Amino acid sequence: MPELRRDPVIGRWVIIAKERGKRPLEFEKVKEANSVQGCPFCPGNEKFTPSEITAYGKAGRHKDSGEWTLRVVPNKYPVLQIEGSLNRQGEGIYDKMNGVGAHEVIIESPDHFKEIPELTKRQVEDVICMYKERIIDLKKDSRLEFILVFKNRGAQAGATLSHPHSQLIATPIIPKRAKEEIAGAKNHYEYKERCVYCDILGQEASSLSRVVAENEHFFAFCPFASRFPFETWILPKFHSSKFEDIQKNEVGNFAGILQAVLGRLDKVLDRPPFNFIIHNSPLKDPHVPYFHWYLEIIPKLIHVAGFEWGTGFYVNPTPPEEAAKFLREAE
């Protein structure tokens, strides 16, 4: 069972994933497994993953058979486990609890080589619908407080398998980063009685220097205070604090802009490693006027170094206005 431990100064929780337990010289050898041979996410190899949670595919197909178009499985090496109780306890001055939660893998399509920009729009819509379905399902588990949907592409971004996939991790506490963001947004709302993200949308739509793409429901841009080169956010133009409330016609537009933006990043940066993350409300929060969900894309182009770790202050060598210009012109 993984263990959650709390830093006694900062209050940050850390997951000590004993089951993944690495000995000193095992670190360097970790490379992304790239080949189709033995890929546990390719059709026909279903037996190499834990038994599926759900899937889209042929009507009447058997569980864990090959006739799927999208498949969700538990992570084989989960950072948090679904069984058990939290069992909060002290250890001297420290606090810890059991690593209860969920860690799932969304295998985006049967094709080992097709990333989101190369899939059909319908396939990308399925990926988005599955994110929504999984959140709605896991919400029923009252032990869970927060779900992060994310994607790691490339070994530099933390991926260990190259077959295109996304992940979700459900945590039994609201993470520090989410709390900070919500507190900041709430603060703005209390002062101005406006959603800060709606304000950002308004400003970006009027200046246009950082815009990357837009459609009926979504707006993509490189944020004013981008921490990383080519960092890009996709925001719904309508106010919504919960990703899982996305409607059918919005799903199509979200799929379209996600394909467009990732395609341009691939073109401009020659298929960079990246992470994307959906920033969303905590599971038990009601609809609120101050928070606004969005997807953040971080290409992995630079190494985070001592200054960033020590201060939380990021140094970005590419102004977002320049990054946005490259991405706009890549259309």
Add this chain to the structure above:
Amino acid sequence: MPELRRDPVIGRWVIIAKERGKRPLEFEKVKEANSVQGCPFCPGNEKFTPSEITAYGKAGRHKDSGEWTLRVVPNKYPVLQIEGSLNRQGEGIYDKMNGVGAHEVIIESPDHFKEIPELTKRQVEDVICMYKERIIDLKKDSRLEFILVFKNRGAQAGATLSHPHSQLIATPIIPKRAKEEIAGAKNHYEYKERCVYCDILGQEASSLSRVVAENEHFFAFCPFASRFPFETWILPKFHSSKFEDIQKNEVGNFAGILQAVLGRLDKVLDRPPFNFIIHNSPLKDPHVPYFHWYLEIIPKLIHVAGFEWGTGFYVNPTPPEEAAKFLREAE
């Protein structure tokens, strides 16, 4: 002039370093310059760095000549610049200011190949004394609020030159990370009337499962809630909120434990890339009973991925008790 920009939600400042301006395909090619040929930090090549700020060396030597044992120069590509005024201003809903500050490089010795564990103890004492001197000197500049002393070793840890060196960056605002740490420590103090770091020392010294090394004045251990495998902290055993108050006899013991700990990390992890950071009080803070300076070492063994970026929640695959055991046994 670099530009400081504030994230409107989180309040995090970012440095947009336009002068370092990177075009899309320049990122991949950045590798650490490893050879002695043309190394700007080797003796005889002083003309390849900006003119020195200070140095230790032969009595009566000329500035920027070769007869030095330790040399401090401005960073050639500074993330913050010493000239100019802050000029805080708005840009629509956003806040920005000029990137005023200091960015210096401490070239630890003339030897291109000797890292801290291989230097003489006297040389490491000089490095520590220089950190102290530079902080005391820069403190006189009232525009500056905080100084981070740090070291990046290896390309994976953000180093671009391999000749052993440390750096310092002085910022015109107190960084978010420092504020959080001080707020956490203050909170503990208000509740318990004890320094949280002194409490941690007490607990670690009694359990011993995470201890790495100790001497008369210092204690090294892998923290209970380590974010990274083999993360190690070195704390003074005496309470002190300001690194720059370190006394002559303490400098010797700090040099000794730093050499021992870095030497063991090199042995156990086969010379890993790493960052070290000195956590210190803001420049204008008085001596306080709630904060305690320390040095944090982060070996770069794993990639930070989507989950960590999205939640601030770290997954560490090596329990600190195991890491400490390997480091103790490497003596």
